[in-house]
Amino acid sequence: MPHNLQLAITAFGGPETLKLQQTAMPEPQDGQVLIKVAFAGVNPVDAKTRAGLGWGAEKIKDxxxxxxxxxxxxxxxxxxxxxxxxxxVAGRIVEGGGYGQYLCADVSALSRIPDDVSFEAAVSLPVAGLTAWQALELAGLQAGETVLILAGAGGVGHIAIQLAKAKGANVYASCSTVNSAFVSALGATALDYTASELHEQVNNINVLIDLVGGDVGEAALTCVAKNGRVVTVPTITADRIIDAAKPLGIEAKGMLVVPKPEQLNALLSLVNDGAVRVEVAKTYPLEEGVQAHIDIQTGRTRGKLLLEMPE
Ligand SMILES: NC(=O)c1ccc[n+]([C@@H]2O[C@H](COP(=O)([O-])OP(=O)(O)OC[C@H]3O[C@@H](n4cnc5c(N)ncnc54)[C@H](OP(=O)(O)O)[C@@H]3O)[C@@H](O)[C@H]2O)c1
Structure with missing residues (x-):
């Protein structure tokens, strides 16, 4: 009988709480496809959920x-x-389960991967690409406007830079010194946050896409023009940023990425056409997922981290 090797969160805590388990093959329900997973994305939300933080942990605690x-x-x-x-196929799987050899997914959540797009590029898009797309859409970014993207070198940021550029915006992105050349090559003006405060480097920004939140997100509000718009993406500090923006005359909104196959199709086409490129920093075998969590938690990832399923 075929087996299904998975990497599961067994308790809230450190990366070592991730353990391999063997389970029976999942049975697809009506309207579901059984997928033999080739690669899964590793996202910061996975590590936060494992640590018992945020909406993810609340949802899965039982x-x-x-x-x-x-x-x-x-x-x-x-x-x-x-x-x-x-x-x-690739998809944003709302129920989770990507860290395993097989999963069942609703047909409605899936996109076909174009022949010339690799599994690795495709699997980098559902969470990070859709978040970038939906954040720019929520901010209503227009051609000719200036946008500042915090964490331009990360999973979401490196795609957001390219989408914002394609919209005809003037793009600034914050990063550390080591990522400046990477961020510039994607089409943004790189702002090295280790060199000086961001508000000393840029101001009167129309749109801020905050991918860091907390103190960093709050400090970046000083770069935004009065009547500017902010989308603050990390959910855990969203209320704080929204409250801090109000007295400055800035409208800030939080968001939670939703699966939109039509947007994922569009992203896959952009990758297929070479209009968007995906950076994969490292791919780990499923069995080394603990290390992938240790690494994603550093907050220093350039582009994406992936898990590859065993045959
Ligand atoms: N609300 C939602 O639906 C949603 C969806 C997706 C992601 N998120 C959240 O959005 C955030 C970003 O996600 P992600 O996948 O892009 O994370 P990520 O890939 O882990 O981001 C890593 C990047 O952050 C940069 N960084 C760290 N501190 C920074 C700072 N102070 N200023 C500028 N850049 C900094 C690092 O670049 P340097 O090493 O150069 O600093 C690194 O390249 C996470 O908090 C994630 O949980 C929320």
Missing amino acids: MLPWVPGFDAAGVVVNDVGEYKAGDR
Whole structure:
């Protein structure tokens, strides 16, 4: 009988609480596809949830052991509707489960991967790409406006830079010295936050996309023009940033990324056309997922971290 190796959060705590487990093959329900997962994305929310923090932990607290992984890319196992066995698909899996060899996903959450797009590039897009897309959309960024993206070198930031550039905006992105050349190559003016305060480097910004939150997000409000717009993406500090923005005459909003296959299709097309490029910093075998969590928690990732499933 085929087995299903997964990496599960067994208790809230440090990365070592992630443990491998063998389970039975999942059974697809009506409208679901069984996917043999090739790669999963590792996102900061996975580590926060494992640590018992935020909306993710609240949602799964009674479901442990629980398998994380909101990004998955792989191959369809069974024919369902428009999908045939062997089709390459990727999706934002709201129930999690990407950290495993097999998962069932709603047909409605999936996108086909174009032939020339790798699994690695495709699996980098559901959470990070959709977050970048939806943050810029929520901010209503227009051609000719200036946008400051905090954490331009990260999973979300490096895609947001490219999408903002494609919209015709004038893009600034904060990063440390080591990532300045990377961020510049994506089309942004890199602002090295270790060199001086951001508000000494840029101000009167129309739109701030805050991908750091907390003290850093709050300090960056001083770069924004009166009547400017802010989208603060880390949910844990969103209320704080929204409250701090109000007295400055700045409208700040929080967000939670939602699966939108039509947007994922558009992102996959942009990658296929070479208009957006995805940076994968490192791929770990599933069995080394603990190290992937140690690394994502440093907050120093350039682009994406991925897990590769065993055959
Ligand atoms: N609300 C939602 O639906 C949603 C969706 C996705 C992500 N998120 C949240 O959004 C945040 C970003 O996600 P992500 O996947 O892009 O994270 P990530 O890939 O882990 O971000 C890492 C990057 O952050 C940069 N960074 C760290 N501190 C910085 C600072 N003070 N100023 C500027 N850059 C800094 C690092 O660059 P340097 O090493 O150069 O500093 C690194 O490249 C996370 O908090 C995540 O949980 C929320």
